[in-house]
Amino acid sequence: MAPRALDYESLNENVKKVQYAVRGELYLRASELQKEGKKIIFTNVGNPHALGQKPLTFPRQVVALCQAPFLLDDPNVGLLFPADAIARAKHYLSLTTGGLGAYSDSRGLPGVRKEVAEFIGRRDGYPSDPELIFLTDGASKGVMQILNTIIRGEGDGVLVPVPQYPLYSASIALFGGSLVPYYLEETANWGLDVNDLRQSVSRARANGITVRAMVIINPGNPTGQCLSEANLKEILHFCYQENLALLGDEVYQQNIYQDERPFLSARKALLDMGPPISRELQLVSFHTVSKGYWGECGQRGGYFEMTNIPPKSVDEIYKVASVSLSPNVPAQIFMGLMVNPPKPGDMSYDQYVRESKGILESLRRRARIMTDGFNSCRNVVCNFTEGAMYSFPQIRLPPRAIQAAKQAGKVPDVFYCLKLLEATGISTVPGSGFGQKEG
Incomplete structure (x- = not known):
C-alpha cells in the first residue's frame, strides 16, 4: 500500500x-x-x-473586567475594583466592536497599537507609527511571520547568534531556509566580533547561500549579556554594508540586572546614526508580555515594529497576518497595559510599582x-x-x-x-x- x-x-x-x-x-x-x-x-x-512568580494585580483586574463586562454594571463594582482599573476596562472595551469575544483588525486593535507607538516614542525619543506595528500572539509568532516572509528557499540564509534560542533554528528549518551561525565569544562576556560576522557571511556565500537577514537577541538568550551602544552601532553598520535586514529580538528589555549597560533598542541606535543609514537599513523589532516583571507567558501577547520597510512589503505582511484573522484580543489588552501602566497619582500606581520593583x-x-x-x-x-x-x-x-x-x-x-x-x-x-x- x-x-x-x-x-x-x-x-x-x-x-x-x-x-x-x-x-x-x-x-x-x-x-x-x-x-x-x-x-x-x-x-x-x-x-x-x-x-x-505572582501576576501583577492591576492588569489582571482590568482584563477580568473586560472578560466579564457585566461586572461593570454591578453597583458594588467600586468595592471590588479600584477606580482606575474600572476606567481602563471601559477604555479597552470602547476600542473593541463586540468586546473580547470579537475578532480585531489583523494587525491588532488600532487603539492598542497607538499605545505601543507612544511607548516606543518615549523609550527611544523618536516618534513611532502605529500603522507599522503589528500585535501578535507572543513574540514567537511575530518572529515566524517575518522569517517566513524573508526566506524564499534553502538558498536563503539568516545570521543567528550561537548559542541561540532554538526558535530561530526551528523556524528557519520549517520555512526551508539555512541558518548561518555567528559565534558569541564566551571569554569576552559573550561579546560579538564584527570580523566573525564577516567570516560567517563569506563562508555562507562560498557555499552558495544568499544571506538576507541577521538576528540579534538583546539582552541575550541564553547567554544573558547586554549589547553596548558601540557594539550595536557596529552591527547596524555591518548590516548596512552587507545589505541585510536586522531582526531585533528585544523581549528581555525590562530584565536588566546591572547599571553599567542599560538596555538600548536597535531602533534608537539606528535613528541616532542619522541618514543615510537611518533611512535605509531595514529593521524589525520584537517585544512581548511574557518576560520582564510581567511574565504573562500563557497570555501570548507580543508585537513587532517595522522601520524602513517599503509600504508594498508591509501590505504583504498584513495579507499573511489576515489569514489568521486576528491576534488574541485579551493579550492585546495585556500589551496595552504593559506599555501604558498606572501613572503617578493613579489609585493603583503605588501597588503596581511595589509589585514590579519586588519582582525585578x-x-x-x-x-x-x-x-x-x-x-x-x-x-x-x-x-x-x-x-x-x-x-x-x-x-x-x-x-x-x-x-x-x-x-x-x-x-x-x-x-x-x-x-x-x-x-x-x-x-x-x-x-x-x-x-x-x-x-
Whole structure:
C-alpha cells in the first residue's frame, strides 16, 4: 500500500528537520517523572508564573473586567475594583466592536497599537507609527511571520547568534531556509566580533547561500549579556554594508540586572546614526508580555515594529497576518497595559510599582546568586547574567563522564542534564540545544 499523507515517510521533510531543545528529550523525560509523582522544577523555558512568580494585580483586574463586562454594571463594582482599573476596562472595551469575544483588525486593535507607538516614542525619543506595528500572539509568532516572509528557499540564509534560542533554528528549518551561525565569544562576556560576522557571511556565500537577514537577541538568550551602544552601532553598520535586514529580538528589555549597560533598542541606535543609514537599513523589532516583571507567558501577547520597510512589503505582511484573522484580543489588552501602566497619582500606581520593583529586585538577586553559585563549583565557569532570565554555565566534564555518555549513546551534555534531572528533579536544557562552538 502506498504511504498515506500523514504517514511519517511522506511528511514534509522540513517538519522532520525541526528541533526545539527547550521542549525536547529532557522535557519529555521530566514530564514522565512528574507523572510518576516526582517533584520537577522546570527551568527549561522562561515561564515565571509556573515557578511561583505572582501576576501583577492591576492588569489582571482590568482584563477580568473586560472578560466579564457585566461586572461593570454591578453597583458594588467600586468595592471590588479600584477606580482606575474600572476606567481602563471601559477604555479597552470602547476600542473593541463586540468586546473580547470579537475578532480585531489583523494587525491588532488600532487603539492598542497607538499605545505601543507612544511607548516606543518615549523609550527611544523618536516618534513611532502605529500603522507599522503589528500585535501578535507572543513574540514567537511575530518572529515566524517575518522569517517566513524573508526566506524564499534553502538558498536563503539568516545570521543567528550561537548559542541561540532554538526558535530561530526551528523556524528557519520549517520555512526551508539555512541558518548561518555567528559565534558569541564566551571569554569576552559573550561579546560579538564584527570580523566573525564577516567570516560567517563569506563562508555562507562560498557555499552558495544568499544571506538576507541577521538576528540579534538583546539582552541575550541564553547567554544573558547586554549589547553596548558601540557594539550595536557596529552591527547596524555591518548590516548596512552587507545589505541585510536586522531582526531585533528585544523581549528581555525590562530584565536588566546591572547599571553599567542599560538596555538600548536597535531602533534608537539606528535613528541616532542619522541618514543615510537611518533611512535605509531595514529593521524589525520584537517585544512581548511574557518576560520582564510581567511574565504573562500563557497570555501570548507580543508585537513587532517595522522601520524602513517599503509600504508594498508591509501590505504583504498584513495579507499573511489576515489569514489568521486576528491576534488574541485579551493579550492585546495585556500589551496595552504593559506599555501604558498606572501613572503617578493613579489609585493603583503605588501597588503596581511595589509589585514590579519586588519582582525585578528578586530577579537581580537571583542572577547574582546563580552566577556566584556556579562559579563556586569545581570545573564550572559562568559569565555574570547581565540581563534576560538565564545563566549559561560551562561545565567541564571529566573524560570518564564523556566516555559513559558515549556508551549510553548520548551527547555528553544531554547525558549530564538527564543525570541532573534524575538526581534533583531540575529540568534544564543541554548547551548543545542552543548550538555551540566545536569542543
